[in-house]
Amino acid sequence: MLEVISVSKSYSGFKALSDLSFKVGRGSMYAFLGPNGAGKTTTIKVLTGILTPDSGDALINGVSIVNDPVRAKRNCGYLPDTPMLFEKLTGTQYLNFIMDIFEVHASERRGRIEKLIEAFELGPHINSLIESYSLGTKKKISMVAACCHRPPVLLLDEPTSGLDPQSVRAFKDILKAMTAEGVTVFFSTHILEVAEKICDRVAIIGGGRLVAEGSVDEIRRSLAGANREDNNSKTLEDIFLELTAKNGDRQEVCATA
Numbered sequence: 001m002l003e004v005i006s007v008s009k010s011y012s013g014f015k016a017l018s019d020l021s022f023k024v025g026r027g028s029m030y031a032f033l034g035p036n037g038a039g040k041t042t043t044i045k046v047l048t049g050i051l052t053p054d055s056g057d058a059l060i061n062g063v064s065i066v067n068d069p070v071r072a073k074r075n076c077g078y079l080p081d082t083p084m085l086f087e088k089l090t091g092t093q094y095l096n097f098i099m100d101i102f103e104v105h106a107s108e109r110r111g112r113i114e115k116l117i118e119a120f121e122l123g124p125h126i127n128s129l130i131e132s133y134s135l136g137t138k139k140k141i142s143m144v145a146a147c148c149h150r151p152p153v154l155l156l157d158e159p160t161s162g163l164d165p166q167s168v169r170a171f172k173d174i175l176k177a178m179t180a181e182g183v184t185v186f187f188s189t190h191i192l193e194v195a196e197k198i199c200d201r202v203a204i205i206g207g208g209r210l211v212a213e214g215s216v217d218e219i220r221r222s223l224a225g226a227n228r229e230d231n232n233s234k235t236l237e238d239i240f241l242e243l244t245a246k247n248g249d250r251q252e253v254c255a256t257a
């Protein structure tokens with residue numbers, strides 16, 4: 001599981017995250033939604049230990065990213081919004097390098113990556129230099145790298161952006177299979193349809209503040225000020241646009257679990 005506890009983060013005086021808190025249960029498929037500049041990437045970078053929060057903490061499978069960062073990082077796999085790879089390595093060399101870092105035993109390596117390579121149809125590329133890969137192929141090899149040490153938590157920043165429909169489908173199928181095995185999947189996305197279809201719960205942020213958290217149904221029900229019948233017909237897109245219309249200025253609407 002994943003717990004974000006009162007996280008605030010500023011960049012040179014600009015407050016990008018304000019007192020952000022939420023919990024993601026084990027085995028959940030959890031979407032993190034917000035308009036451009038809302039603070040999604042900053043949050044994910046705090047969760048991975050790339051950025052240190054000004055205040056607050058995050059527990060990655062119960063381990064504090066602030067107080068015990070190395071152990072917390074062992075518990076998570078991270079897919080950045082833009083792939084960051086060593087382009088002069090082949091896919092195979094890169095995955096072996098990542099599995100060296102995470103101390104995956106040689107006898108287990110093949111089993112860890114074989115299914116993912118097949119699901120993403122990476123076979124024809126895996127022994128070519130990464131510099132020759134398309135953006136989509138780079139995202140896929142990054143995803144295999146994020147999963148290859150079998151972390152209990154996956155932190156994925158815009159995993160489906162820039163992918164063709166077949167690759168989006170492969171991502172969705174792999175993420176579903178992961179959650180079925182108990183992995184906690186936390187991902188940011190702009191594609192509200194993907195979130196609505198495959199997620200158990202969502203968090204919506206605007207202007208660095210949490211504006212809604214819960215299942216889509218819970219958020220729909222708890223929206224203040226509108227009549228029930230009207231809310232029942234709302235899609236996630238309607239809710240998202242309404243809650244983020246003023247870039248997070250709205251009153252907080254948090255559904256109870």
Ligand SMILES: Nc1ncnc2c1ncn2[C@@H]1O[C@H](COP(=O)(O)OP(=O)(O)O)[C@@H](O)[C@H]1O
Nearest residue numbers: 011014016034035036037038039040041042043
């Ligand atoms: N390195 C940085 N320096 C200064 N401001 C930043 C930096 N990174 C992000 N920001 C600002 O913080 C806010 C949140 O950015 P980000 O977390 O990237 O949002 P999102 O991923 O939701 O689009 C934005 O206003 C962005 O301009």
Ligand SMILES: [Mg+2]
Nearest residue numbers: 040041042081
């Ligand atoms: Mg971002």
